[in-house]
Amino acid sequence: MASNAPVGKPTDMSSPRLPKVAGIDSTVPAPPHTVAHLPGVPSAAPPSDAALPPGVLIQDRLASWVSDLTTLHELTERLIKTDSLDGALREMLGAGAALVGARRGMAVLEPADGLGPTSTIGLGLAHADLGTIETVPRGSGSYGRLLDGLPEADPPGAGLPEADPPGAGLPGNGPTAPRRPARVPEPIAIRDVRTEEGLDPRHREVAARLGYAASYALPLATEEAGRLGAAVWLYDEPAEPDERRRHLIGLYGRFATEHLARLLQVERAHARVATVAEELLPSRLPRVPGVRLAVRHLTGPQGGGDWYDALPLPEGALGLAVGSVSGTGPSALAAMGRLRASLRAYAVMEGEDPVAVLSDLELLLRLTEPARSATALFAYAEPAQRRIVLAGAGHAPPLVVGDHRTEFVETSLSAPLGMLTCWEAPSVELSPAPGETVLLYTDGLLRRTGDATDRAFARLHAAASSVPRADRSDPGAVADHVLRTLLPGGLDPAVEGEDVVLLAARFE
Known part of the structure; x- marks a missing residue:
């Protein structure tokens, strides 16, 4: 069908592509005549689209939205079935790779409160490869920059109005303004490691050794959950997700972060119970x-x-x-x-x-x-x-x-x-x-x-x-x-x- 045609240039994404998800192309292709795939996400259309009847454009746009939403539904359904942090991180990595068109990646779990647990999970990367990536100075690696810049979870009551000062509610006085939620940093895209400015030489050396040429890093954080970690997907060739793919992985990433936050609470509760049981014996x-x-x-x-x-x-x-x-x-x-x-x-x-x-x-x-x-x-x-x-x-x-x-x-x-x-x-x-x-x-x-x-x-x-x-x-x-x-x-x-x-x- 036209709605399943590839989007963008073939060289923009790494190959080979991941398998389809539940019968839907996991790389989330877009129809060639789509004007806008999701609300607020514009997409360039071929010049010939201007000659198409309005009804065709609307149908293509709706078909694209349905395809995107169906893909997200399938991926989130698979994620919600995971019941462990390790399983959720692996599922998130695989689904994210399909959404951004990458073949390899890694996820770092590092809660901002310092209470743990911490772990690093790889997709298509051996344990030695993960160790090699960790030799890159933290300030140069995209996931390190995200982790250092991500906010901590707000304490209980954060985001709620503070106590009204004397005179609040009287004419000319208003209540105290509520606290603003912590800002979540934007993803970091490195289109070409060889030409990107400001990278540490060790970063380029590791990229050449492992055979990746570009990366896309997504913070695993929301205003409510705070910082949980970051995910990075690696491309074999210079590439960068287009605006539509960024929007899709952003939606999926927020959902994945909330799911990880729930699993983190459960795992910590189990650890506390186990600790109490051992101390009683x-x-x-x-x-x-x-x-x-x-x-x-x-x-x-x-x-x-x-x-x-x-x-x-x-x-x-x-x-x-x-x-x-x-x-x-x-x-x-x-x-x-x-x-x-x-x-x-x-x-x-x-x-x-x-x-x-x-x-x-x-x-x-x-x-x-x-x-x-x-x-x-x-x-x-x-x-x-x-x-x-x-x-x-x-x-x-x-x-x-x-x-x-x-x-x-x-x-x-x-x-x-x-x-x-x-x-x-x-x-x-x-x-x-x-x-x-x-x-x-x-x-x-x-x-x-x-x-x-x-x-x-x-x-x-x-x-x-x-x-x-x-x-x-x-x-x-x-x-x-x-x-x-x-x-x-x-x-x-x-x-x-x-x-x-x-x-x-x-x-x-």
């Missing part, structure tokens, strides 16, 4: 003669209430505990911290009786947080005698791994804490052989497999049985092997679900 495991400890704790995006503890007790004893609090997010983390701190106190006072420890914990939970439930397992270990006494409340049984056996500990069935008016279940005692490892874990390890409960237990048993003999002397290696076998893809931080805790204790 032991910073390091204790060293107790006769036993070696290792733990693996994987958290989900919302931050669950799974926890663990290893507490030295009098006379060389050791208290081991794992548990899970219902719910996710900050409230579950706070409840987890309170529950763990309470269990430590009860363990110091009456740790030799795990049933009494969990009974006290049940009473506390029922009185202070009646709407919440929790599972817990507490083990009182005497490493010198290789003796363990444990009790569980709605928790999965431990697993003993050794050279001659791999078996679950037979514990009595019990409801979770907070589910019964009065909780009490008998404790069990076991004696690990020298060199055996006892695995304590949370239900999240089983549920993250995606299998039914029976199948998940069977897979856990098989994973523990398959630990190489050379790794069985290291509790950390045992835990790593079990996790790799059960969750070969790891714990996807973008997938909602429970946390995973695996505590391994190897008795000498």
Whole structure:
């Protein structure tokens, strides 16, 4: 169709062109008879257009607008489906390259508030190429000039009217003028690196080494979001986007910046939750003669209430505990911290009786947080005698791994804490052989497999049985092997679900 004919000279854009986007030419071609492609964006028309009937000109103009809007819709739809900063930056780079007619590019994420995260993503550029570009003095590179000139995000309340001065509203006096939003700098186009004035010699040297002759840099910033970063697209030949392409990439860039700002807030929130969760758990495991400890704790995006503890007790004893609090997010983390701190106190006072420890914990939970439930397992270990006494409340049984056996500990069935008016279940005692490892874990390890409960237990048993003999002397290696076998893809931080805790204790 005429509306899909190329625009501008073929030499103005790098080749080869990127694939089409959803059936629409991703380079956003323009019809040859279009007078103006988008409101406020003029475009030169061939002299023969003056002889065309007005109806044809209007139809061509509408067809061009529809094509542009459809392309932007397709590209923004693809961008909005990304749920990570890395994925959004890569999608934005590819779509932007299609809009400006480039083949390569890079995006730099560098929030102005200095809170991070920072990253550099390349399109058609190897990691070494990105490092080479970063050797260009920051003041000479287009993205560096943009980043240094971009505004920070306004503080809360910025842009709103300030407090009225005395006399405001009286005749002859007016309210205080609102603050003006920070200005976002214009994109920077370098049509020919070889002839551009004011460039550092290193800039020209890097361009020659990487084989690009021109660039177009776009600030990733808006008045509301402030500075997030900048994107640069590289051309193989001297080139510069025409006015229409600049308008399209400007619209797309503003939308991409707002989307990146939302993802940045989410990622920072997840990082804060993960930090709080780690701070609520032991910073390091204790060293107790006769036993070696290792733990693996994987958290989900919302931050669950799974926890663990290893507490030295009098006379060389050791208290081991794992548990899970219902719910996710900050409230579950706070409840987890309170529950763990309470269990430590009860363990110091009456740790030799795990049933009494969990009974006290049940009473506390029922009185202070009646709407919440929790599972817990507490083990009182005497490493010198290789003796363990444990009790569980709605928790999965431990697993003993050794050279001659791999078996679950037979514990009595019990409801979770907070589910019964009065909780009490008998404790069990076991004696690990020298060199055996006892695995304590949370239900999240089983549920993250995606299998039914029976199948998940069977897979856990098989994973523990398959630990190489050379790794069985290291509790950390045992835990790593079990996790790799059960969750070969790891714990996807973008997938909602429970946390995973695996505590391994190897008795000498």
